[in-house]
Amino acid sequence: MSSNRINKFARAAAFLLLGAGGSVEAQTGEKSAIMNVLSSYEAALNASNAAAVMPLYADDAVFMPPNSQPAVGAAAVRQAYDAVFNAIKLNLKFTVAEVVQLAPEWAFARTNSAGTVTINAAGAKSAEANQELFIFKKGADGAWKIARYSFSTTNPPGRQQ
């Protein structure tokens, strides 16, 4: 075993001893790090800033926006955000329902978001409310990144946006 591999194993074993047999609410440090990614995502989204969104995603991430096929991989994710930001301006506040660490390098977060959406072409503003499910992966550099992300509106039918 390389020392890198030994370190990984020791870290994983420590994690399992702490939370053997099931999920553990993410430990404070990891949870903070993931909450920070969510805050950065909220800020990038509200700024319609695709360049600021991208470092929050893993290279092999899958973004699953409604009314679209899943965007698989960074290039497709970037294209999807460019399309979103071209069409609408969001002003959302995210509320974190839970952050759960599943393994040393995997976690998920469930959130709700609420605020407004403005259609850029028409200028019409309406209420927006969503529920989000993020799967996070910790990269080799120790940074948590969005690996998979699915969301949908919580508005009643007929008020999709």
Place this chain on the structure above:
Amino acid sequence: MSSNRINKFARAAAFLLLGAGGSVEAQTGEKSAIMNVLSSYEAALNASNAAAVMPLYADDAVFMPPNSQPAVGAAAVRQAYDAVFNAIKLNLKFTVAEVVQLAPEWAFARTNSAGTVTINAAGAKSAEANQELFIFKKGADGAWKIARYSFSTTNPPGRQQ
């Protein structure tokens, strides 16, 4: 350590030795088990059978259907499916894009589904297409169960259902 705890640790350690440091495509046995849950889910959904859906969910699961607040816990999940099956009749085929095991007791699956939806009240049938993100947890009995589930339509805007 109890022997149960030792077994859990040994199983977890074996998993880590197989796939230390990242995700592994779910091993054949686990992947088959998860694919079986997805097949059972497809069958229960197409039969509008909430009683058959429920054993596929963990007790503390969260179901996140569009146009609704998240259903948290088995009772709320059941209520949500009752409402869905009361309103519509689905005839969907699921295609599995990926099944990834994250830890001995955690995995996720990403799927697409396509087929038809019939509005029970009106009898109107239309094309339905969705993308799904499932998080699975392995219970104490060794059965993989749906722990979190978010999906959305892939139909273009204006053809939500």
